[in-house]
Amino acid sequence: MNITKSFNRSLWAFHFNSGSCNGCEIEIVATLTPRYDPERFGIKLVGSPKHADLLLVTGPVVKKMRPRLLRVYEQIPDPKVVMCVGACGISGGPFYDSYNLDGPIDDVIPVDVYVPGCPPRPEGIIFGVVRALQKLERLQGELP
Amino acid sequence: MSDDTKKAVPYTVPIGPTHPALKEPVMFTFQMEGERILKADFAPGQAHRAIEWMGMRRNPVQIVHLTDRICGICGVSHTLSFARAVEQVMEIEVPERADYIRAIIAEFERIQSHILWAGVAAHELGYDTLLHLSWRVREFAMDVLELLTGNRVNYGIIQVGGVRRDITPDQHETIHNCLDYYSDLKAKLLQVFLEDKTIQMRCRDCGVLTHEEALKLCTVGPTARASGVKMDVRVDYPYAAYGDLEISPVLPDAYLGETRGDVYDRIVVRLLEVDQSVDLIRQCLDLIPAGDITWEAKIPKILSAFKKAHGEAIGRHEAPRGEVFHYVRMDGKEHPTTWKVKASSYSNLMSWIPMLEGEQIADIPIVVASIDPCLSCTDRVAIVRDGRRGIMTKEELTRLSVEKTRRLMR
Ligand code: SF4
Numbered sequence: 321m322n323i324t325k326s327f328n329r330s331l332w333a334f335h336f337n338s339g340s341c342n343g344c345e346i347e348i349v350a351t352l353t354p355r356y357d358p359e360r361f362g363i364k365l366v367g368s369p370k371h372a373d374l375l376l377v378t379g380p381v382v383k384k385m386r387p388r389l390l391r392v393y394e395q396i397p398d399p400k401v402v403m404c405v406g407a408c409g410i411s412g413g414p415f416y417d418s419y420n421l422d423g424p425i426d427d428v429i430p431v432d433v434y435v436p437g438c439p440p441r442p443e444g445i446i447f448g449v450v451r452a453l454q455k456l457e458r459l460q461g462e463l464p
Numbered sequence: 465m466s467d468d469t470k471k472a473v474p475y476t477v478p479i480g481p482t483h484p485a486l487k488e489p490v491m492f493t494f495q496m497e498g499e500r501i502l503k504a505d506f507a508p509g510q511a512h513r514a515i516e517w518m519g520m521r522r523n524p525v526q527i528v529h530l531t532d533r534i535c536g537i538c539g540v541s542h543t544l545s546f547a548r549a550v551e552q553v554m555e556i557e558v559p560e561r562a563d564y565i566r567a568i569i570a571e572f573e574r575i576q577s578h579i580l581w582a583g584v585a586a587h588e589l590g591y592d593t594l595l596h597l598s599w600r601v602r603e604f605a606m607d608v609l610e611l612l613t614g615n616r617v618n619y620g621i622i623q624v625g626g627v628r629r630d631i632t633p634d635q636h637e638t639i640h641n642c643l644d645y646y647s648d649l650k651a652k653l654l655q656v657f658l659e660d661k662t663i664q665m666r667c668r669d670c671g672v673l674t675h676e677e678a679l680k681l682c683t684v685g686p687t688a689r690a691s692g693v694k695m696d697v698r699v700d701y702p703y704a705a706y707g708d709l710e711i712s713p714v715l716p717d718a719y720l721g722e723t724r725g726d727v728y729d730r731i732v733v734r735l736l737e738v739d740q741s742v743d744l745i746r747q748c749l750d751l752i753p754a755g756d757i758t759w760e761a762k763i764p765k766i767l768s769a770f771k772k773a774h775g776e777a778i779g780r781h782e783a784p785r786g787e788v789f790h791y792v793r794m795d796g797k798e799h800p801t802t803w804k805v806k807a808s809s810y811s812n813l814m815s816w817i818p819m820l821e822g823e824q825i826a827d828i829p830i831v832v833a834s835i836d837p838c839l840s841c842t843d844r845v846a847i848v849r850d851g852r853r854g855i856m857t858k859e860e861l862t863r864l865s866v867e868k869t870r871r872l873m874r
């Protein structure tokens with residue numbers, strides 16, 4: 321991975337649960353805790369979308385969460401990358417035929433990185449974050 | 465107090481519903497007077513995925529994988545009670561070995577879930593070191609679960625009529641090592657959580673649920689036991705292998721000599737239950753008989769058996785958060801005609817109201833987390849005071865909580 325000049329700070333992520341089963345949430349938190357410890361690279365979860373570069377979305381987007389997801393997406397400053405964690409956000413997964421879904425996620429907001437799995441392993445999530453970082457660098461390099 | 469502030473009291477604080485760190489997004493509304501909560505109300509149901517509706521269009525072999533995904537933390541609890549309900553409708557005798565494997569997986573799930581909760585509780589108090597420590601020790605249980613089932617979360621191990629994977633003799637050593645690790649850890653965990661002065665100050669007599677309220681609101685699991693209600697489905701209605709095991713409900717007075725029903729008591733109950741689970745798994749490993757692990761290995765045969773099943777049944781299981789309950793009705797079709805799920809948090813949510821009323825705003829995170837609700841939705845708070853509106857994020861709430869800890873320590 322080439323660190324471009326424009327990329328001069330750590331990656332901060334905001335996590336949004338759009339009605340998931342919680343499995344992906346646990347794995348995201350497990351990713352952040354000491355065994356994997358991405359915080360040594362400055363990667364951490366933040367409490368406000370306005371501080372984030374990366375949006376981690378889990379869950380199949382239930383109807384009530386759609387406007388909230390849009391609002392959160394709009395609040396993240398550009399350049400931003402969206403990462404969809406888990407099978408149910410990618411395609412509906414085990415909930416594909418539910419009547420209460422507005423998803424999958426890429427029907428609601430544009431997604432840059434997909435991490436498949438139900439739930440994905442922490443290693444998979446870290447790999448996805450690396451990909452997201454590469455894309456973010458590219459986007460930041462393109463900015464005037 | 466000047467006149468115009470008087471007019472604004474009580475003011476309303478809505479919290480939620482987005483960014484739950486855990487399961488269900490929930491919407492809270494608080495009536496506040498200064499820092500004190502006068503009235504609390506909440507609206508769950510923000511993450512409705514229509515699981516029962518989908519289940520009634522699938523056959524039980526498919527549903528067991530859907531029940532895994534009702535809640536990612538209780539991956540085996542829902543599946544176990546659903547499978548037990550279907551097995552009773554179909555009048556299947558589950559092989560004894562499968563019953564033991566089910567109990568072992570369920571207890572490992574309790575270990576990881578309770579330690580996960582302990583970490584989250586520490587985080588809500590602003591004690592992040594302990595969050596990271598707890599989650600690190602939790603990884604050992606995850607490793608064993610992965611070894612036994614193939615998955616870290618959503619194990620997919622239970623099938624109607626048995627389990628899908630056996631525990632082989634060469635796995636016993638790893639399991640025993642893991643159990644020894646948690647036995648050695650018990651004293652340390654109790655020490656860091658219970659003797660810590662900060663935790664005592666924040667949790668003692670905070671978020672109290674009295675014995676009568678616990679009974680009246682039909683709370684279940686550790687929340688009920690921490691208020692002195694002696695109930696545990698594993699003891700009251702033994703199923704799987706629990707009938708053969710030595711087990712009694714964990715109550716806080718066994719350790720502390722008294723029951724106050726506060727947040728502290730809930731920590732005590734959960735930590736002691738980790739140790740209880742270790743003991744139960746050891747008993748299971750000693751007693752586990754040889755034999756089949758499923759009543760019928762061929763899926764087409766299971767499916768045709770569904771078409772002959774008529775009747776209704778309930779399945780219950782003591783999940784880490786309390787009793788889960790599944791009702792299934794089959795009318796000679798491949799899919800169930802009725803399926804009703806009652807998760808443990810559903811029974812416990814109402815207990816928030818007596819717990820929160822009278823507490824301070826900075827206590828909301830820990831009290832809400834104390835029933836282990838599968839959610840931590842203290843994301844955004846809008847304070848409307850004198851018509852002005854300020855939004856508080858989850859971070860700010862946590863900051864308030866952390867500040868209170870600091871104040872008390874001074
Ligand atoms: S992808 Fe699977 S584990 Fe993740 S939230 Fe969806 S159903 Fe749960």
